[in-house]
Amino acid sequence: MCVAIKIENVNKSFGETVVLSNVNIEFEKGKVHGLIGRNGSGKTMLMKCICGFVPLSSGQIMINGKTLKKDFDMPKDIGVIIETPGFLPSYNAYKNLKFLADIQSKISKQEIYDSISRVGLDPKSKKHVGKYSLGMRQRLGLAQAIMEDPDILILDEPMNGLDKDGVADMRNYLLDLKASGKTILIASHSAEDIDVLCDTVHEMDKGVLTTIRSGKE
Numbered sequence: 602m603c604v605a606i607k608i609e610n611v612n613k614s615f616g617e618t619v620v621l622s623n624v625n626i627e628f629e630k631g632k633v634h635g636l637i638g639r640n641g642s643g644k645t646m647l648m649k650c651i652c653g654f655v656p657l658s659s660g661q662i663m664i665n666g667k668t669l670k671k672d673f674d675m676p677k678d679i680g681v682i683i684e685t686p687g688f689l690p691s692y693n694a695y696k697n698l699k700f701l702a703d704i705q706s707k708i709s710k711q712e713i714y715d716s717i718s719r720v721g722l723d724p725k726s727k728k729h730v731g732k733y734s735l736g737m738r739q740r741l742g743l744a745q746a747i748m749e750d751p752d753i754l755i756l757d758e759p760m761n762g763l764d765k766d767g768v769a770d771m772r773n774y775l776l777d778l779k780a781s782g783k784t785i786l787i788a789s790h791s792a793e794d795i796d797v798l799c800d801t802v803h804e805m806d807k808g809v810l811t812t813i814r815s816g817k818e
């Protein structure tokens with residue numbers, strides 16, 4: 602098995618509060634991995650750790666064979682939606698993504714346009730993102746996550762705030778991304794989304810991660 606993300610003996614505490622407790626898991630490349638569990642169980646925290654946003658108390662995380670904080674500071678080939686994506690409210694969709702794309706300066710105007718179109722938004726719209734609905738912001742969040750064509754996507758409740766059609770659209774985008782060989786880690790409270798999308802399923806309970814479906818049975 603080719604491993605995209607390897608998590609080894611990861612612990613995370615804030616003072617006395619243990620948020621992640623000895624997490625050990627390997628996420629296989631090219632598969633969709635579901636993360637379920639109650640509110641406050643540690644799903645978002647695990648994702649933040651994988652993205653290098655918060656330091657670990659102990660343990661290590663390897664992404665495509667390289668160790669986080671040792672071989673690199675922030676993993677490069679990762680697209681992320683964590684919690685409700687934040688954008689600059691007085692810019693339109695294109696300007697928001699352009700602003701973020703300029704940090705890496707890897708992609709063209711056309712590629713930004715294409716990612717905005719791909720999630721069902723209008724790249725030429727002048728509407729400021731501050732006037733977007735929650736679902737529109739969520740779609741733009743996905744556009745941002747995919748615009749640099751990363752191998753790995755970390756998606757924390759990407760269906761949040763989407764209506765029925767929005768959920769169906771988002772599922773189809775994610776199935777397309779899966780078909781194109783991306784590795785996806787997705788947290789969701791929807792059993793149906795997990796069922797439709799995921800090859801493996803893991804449950805977080807008070808910081809302890811247990812594999813519910815390994816994808817090998």
Ligand SMILES: Nc1ncnc2c1ncn2[C@@H]1O[C@H](COP(=O)(O)OP(=O)(O)OP(=O)(O)O)[C@@H](O)[C@H]1O
Binds near residue numbers: 645805
């Ligand atoms: N900066 C912080 N300082 C202290 N505790 C924190 C911090 N960030 C998160 N926590 C705690 O870590 C625990 C796990 O939170 P996390 O956001 O990972 O839960 P979750 O599983 O994503 O929940 P939800 O389903 O509601 O999104 C919670 O008890 C939370 O209060």
Ligand SMILES: [Mg+2]
Binds near residue numbers: 644645646757
């Ligand atoms: Mg969460």
